[in-house]
Amino acid sequence: MGQTADVSAIVWSAAVSLAAWLWLLLLQGWFWRTDVRLPASRDPDVWPEVCVVVPARDEAAVLPASLPSLLAQDYPGRAEIFLVDDGSTDGTARLARELAERLGGLPLTVGTPGEPPAGWTGKLWAVRHGMALARARGPEYLLLTDADIAHAPDSLRRLVAAARTGGFDIVSQMARLRVESLWERLVVPAFVYFFAQLYPFRRIAGPGSRTAAAAGGCVLLRAEAAERARIPDAVRHAVIDDVAVARAVKRSGGRVWLGLADGVDSVRPYPRLADLWRMVSRSAYAQLRHNPALLAGTVAGLAVVYLVPPVAVAAGAVAGNAPCALLGAAAWLVMAGTYVPMLRYYRQPLWLAPLLPVTAFLYLLMTVDSAVQHRRGRGAAWKGRTYARPETAAEEG
Known part of the structure; x- marks a missing residue:
């Protein structure tokens, strides 16, 4: 009974994830397209300084x-x-x-x-x-x-x-x-x-x-x-x-x-994961305006949108629940498909597209680490400097 309830919860989560991906695919400004390059232009008569x-x-x-x-x-x-x-x-x-x-x-x-x-x-x-x-x-x-x-x-x-x-x-x-x-x-x-x-x-x-x-x-x-x-x-x-x-x-x-x-x-x-980790974590919590509620929402959103699809595929396969596996696979397919244009722009192999949930999990951990470092007073550190929250800096000024 408990296992059935767990799978049912994953089915509903996978359905939400698929709905989110369809919304992102069609209604989030075609974010996944990589053809937004410098617009057509003409040379000015006099070039400005x-x-x-x-x-x-x-x-x-x-x-x-x-x-x-x-x-x-x-x-x-x-x-x-x-x-x-x-x-x-x-x-x-x-x-x-x-x-x-x-x-x-x-x-x-x-x-x-x-x-x-x-x-x-x-x-x-x-x-x-x-x-x-x-x-x-x-x-x-x-x-x-x-x-x-x-x-x-x-x-x-x-x-x-x-x-x-x-x-x-x-x-x-x-x-x-x-x-x-x-x-x-x-x-x-x-x-x-x-x-x-x-x-x-x-x-x-x-x-x-x-x-x-x-x-x-x-x-x-x-x-x-x-x-x-x-x-x-x-x-x-x-x-x-x-x-x-x-x-x-x-x-x-x-x-x-x-x-x-x-x-x-x-x-x-x-070259190393630690280098990339510092690049992302130094500003991730600032992006969330140092707000714990936004942090919690972001972590939950990343989990539902990026992590639930592969979990649903695995859970559906183990439990023999076809709807669970199919919903997860559909969400995962849309996710990977929207990532393909960016991989092509970077001239990277397309087999990296299905690994996007792994990368998203890393970003989730980097975001949480960013919040932890801010709480410890070591947030937004870059090249020997650590920056306070904006309101703290304003009070000091």
């Missing part, structure tokens, strides 16, 4: 693979790079100057803002300093890009043309992350897949849509829109700063576009 702002903290290991790509940008207008050394101890600033002297290309200025005051994250404090340096040049656009991002030679040209043609205040590309190690293959494509599920790219650019997000590795921002939205001061405490910037710009009346990248690549390696 652009300043590139690169916050960098202990990035000497990746700069030789990323900074040369910025220096070599084939941009028809005036462009200049401001690399802001955020308290590095590995010679980041010196290496940047050496690369610029040796390779030439776009002018490079290296600045140092000092330690961030209470209420500021180090990255946004560095961005503020870089934007202040750039303001003296009076650029129409700012390209905010991370120190581990390599750009194709025409990247800046294409970003500006897309922004001008579409009238966008933000044009952001989700950089293609490195996928070489076993753990990167298992975790990285899913990271982008989950992000697109939360922030469907098609909705972000839609007129009247409240959905807003950007990808911090590559954000072309209209300087006037940044001033209107008080960027970065308005989001100075944000750990997930890219989404916060996009929301602030959209709230102030700006238009935002986000899509997948061609020719914008992250060169930062995450």
Whole structure:
């Protein structure tokens, strides 16, 4: 009797999971499609001035693979790079100057803002300093890009043309992350897949849509829109700063576009599970606004949507319950099918698609660990700094 009741509960859970997947498939902004790329554009008659702002903290290991790509940008207008050394101890600033002297290309200025005051994250404090340096040049656009991002030679040209043609205040590309190690293959494509599920790219650019997000590795921002939205001061405490910037710009009346990248690549390696774990867990609980109720709901949702289907297949097979197995298999099939386009975008084998429940379980554990670390006062730790909750930072300020 007890075993029958257990299987019945799994049947109902599998039915809920299948319904959730059908809703995600059809009604969540076609999040699973990967054809949202830079929109069609035309070259402007006069190319506007652009300043590139690169916050960098202990990035000497990746700069030789990323900074040369910025220096070599084939941009028809005036462009200049401001690399802001955020308290590095590995010679980041010196290496940047050496690369610029040796390779030439776009002018490079290296600045140092000092330690961030209470209420500021180090990255946004560095961005503020870089934007202040750039303001003296009076650029129409700012390209905010991370120190581990390599750009194709025409990247800046294409970003500006897309922004001008579409009238966008933000044009952001989700950089293609490195996928070489076993753990990167298992975790990285899913990271982008989950992000697109939360922030469907098609909705972000839609007129009247409240959905807003950007990808911090590559954000072309209209300087006037940044001033209107008080960027970065308005989001100075944000750990997930890219989404916060996009929301602030959209709230102030700006238009935002986000899509997948061609020719914008992250060169930062995450060879071990521990590296990927830190990347996700440092901001996962911040994404949930440090709210225990949201954490509980997220864990329950991940379990029902991603973990119940394989459990239902196994339980149905063991108990000889065909409806249980079929409902679980149908939900699992839809899940795997929506993951296939992302695997193709990352040029990964399609046999990884049925393993998405395994990856989702890892993300569930990372999210719980993020909450535990925050409770212990070690949340949002990154490169030697630990950031308080926003309300705590505000009280300290």
